[in-house]
Amino acid sequence: MSKISASQALSHLRVIDLSRVRAGPTCVRILADFGADVIRVEPPQGVDPNEAMFAADRDSGDFQNLNRNKRSMTLNLKREGALEVFQKLLRTADIVVENWRPEVKARLGVDYDSLRKVNPRVILASISGFGQDGPYAGRPGFDQIIQGMGGLMSVTGLPGHGPVRAGLAIADSSTGIYAAAGILIALLERERSGQGQWVQASLLHTQIAMMDFQAARFLNDGDVPVQVGNDHPTSSPMGLFEASDGAFNLGASGEGNWRRLCLALGAPELLDNPGFRTEKLRVQHRARLNRELAAIFAGATVAHWVERLNRAGVPAGPVYSVPEVFEDPQVRHLGVAQAVRTAAGRTMRLISQPITLTRTPAAIASAAPVWGEHTRELLRELEFDDGAIERLRAAGAI
Incomplete structure (x- = not known):
């Protein structure tokens, strides 16, 4: 299988997706739906103790919705030969997206300074809970933790009922969207400078930014937002x-x-x-x-x-x-739910891109890949022969 052609809009770009869970895949999904050649690089099955949380059930609606239009290869960067594979892939890439802790990136050689030595044009997008430096940089950051620390839970819910989380992963999803915007800005700047750069997005900063007028009210007027239930805090009726x-x-x-x-x-x-x-x-x-x-x-x-x-x-x-929601005539008209057939033969309905381009629209051209589905294909594209591929497999690198 050659690269997936979902759209011509970004078909000239290659993305290495090292990300997990939700924010990173949300970011990369935008690029994939608009035609970028996205290669999801993940450890071989059984290597990551947390894989059941984000990668094991490939036929789940959530995994399929987040990871459609991508190719998948396995690569264990801790094993012999894997870094050589990654660096060969990196030389062909425009963008790398990851959500690893800062010290993990440096240890494995996928921090920005290491990447730009191999490919000065590459754009690294790093998504984190709290930022790449500062007192909380090493903390893990899950959506609900960030909803609490970013102020959202203090203004959500009925008065007097205590903090309430939003019913969706708003910090994760919005951070992915902000990261995608940052990547596209960096790509436009690269057209003038010829250089890549490091794009950073954190759940904490994004969640506070999403507080928007609520945060601005406090910062400028000293008006502390509180829970008002289903009423609007500043408008009526x-x-x-x-x-x-x-x-x-x-x-x-x-x-x-x-x-x-x-x-x-x-x-x-x-x-x-x-x-x-x-x-x-x-x-x-x-x-x-x-x-x-x-x-x-x-x-x-x-x-x-x-x-x-x-x-x-x-x-x-x-x-x-x-x-x-999905029975509403306008929702049907907009084509919000679109069908795709998985490798296992199951037809699934996924959420289409909410961005419309008239000449080069997004599309769902392929279901999410099975684990390592395109490993051999991609290695052959990188000019590894069958013997080299088998040596990588024997070393546990793929």
């Missing part, structure tokens, strides 16, 4: 409301939306209420305003209010379960 048959979300922030909401509800008197005349007053008197709206919304169904409010230009939407 904006949050979760109950219709006669269930809940829906309403986003009527700003004066234009507020006016449209009142007219759509047939309640123009709310516009003249002195407690609701400005956004600041509506936040201050949120509980009273929510009660007024709740009495109106109780009189009709979710479908009625969502259709009526959207027709009036007021943002509103239902609250779906995950199965309901």
Whole structure:
């Protein structure tokens, strides 16, 4: 099998993916879906004591979703001959992505200084929990740990119920996206300088950046964010409301939306209420305003209010379960779930890239590889003959 052709957008690039778990594979998936030749390099089966956590079940939906459009080769960098293989591969690469601890990179010879001696044009993207240096650089960093330390859990959940984690790996996933953006910026800069560079992204810094307006409120106004449940901390009416048959979300922030909401509800008197005349007053008197709206919304169904409010230009939407998400007509129209057939013959539905390019779109061209599926093929591409390949195998390097 030659390299996978998911798209022409990045088909001129080769990526060595040394990453594990979620943030790194999320980053590399973007590059793979847009056509980069991604080579997932991982230890032979049984070498990594944590492999069951991120690599053993190749047919799981999660593994397939993270690692489609990649080729796989095994390589144990601790064994004789493996570094030679890696360096040959490195000479052909544009990008290396890893999430190893700093001291591990240096010990195995895959730190940035070592890489650029072999290939000065290579871009190394390092993803970590806490950064490449500083007092916490050696700490392991899992998503929930970072959600707590980055402030997210302090603002998530109902007031008085204690910290709550978000229901997805937001620190991992957003760090992967930031790392991909950093790689693309470094590639553009390389067109002028001819030199690679070291791209670094940490879960902690990313999680704080994702706090966005909440963090900015504190840094500049001294306003400490707290849990406000389903309400918006600075806008009203904006949050979760109950219709006669269930809940829906309403986003009527700003004066234009507020006016449209009142007219759509047939309640123009709310516009003249002195407690609701400005956004600041509506936040201050949120509980009273929510009660007024709740009495109106109780009189009709979710479908009625969502259709009526959207027709009036007021943002509103239902609250779906995950199965309901994939039944929504707009989700179907967007092609969010796409089918792929695995090496084991199983048809799986994966999440397509949410970025649309009109001439060179992303695609899911191949399922995630089985362990080391392309090892021999890639070694032959690097001009190792059958005898050399068998010697590497005998040494436990592949």
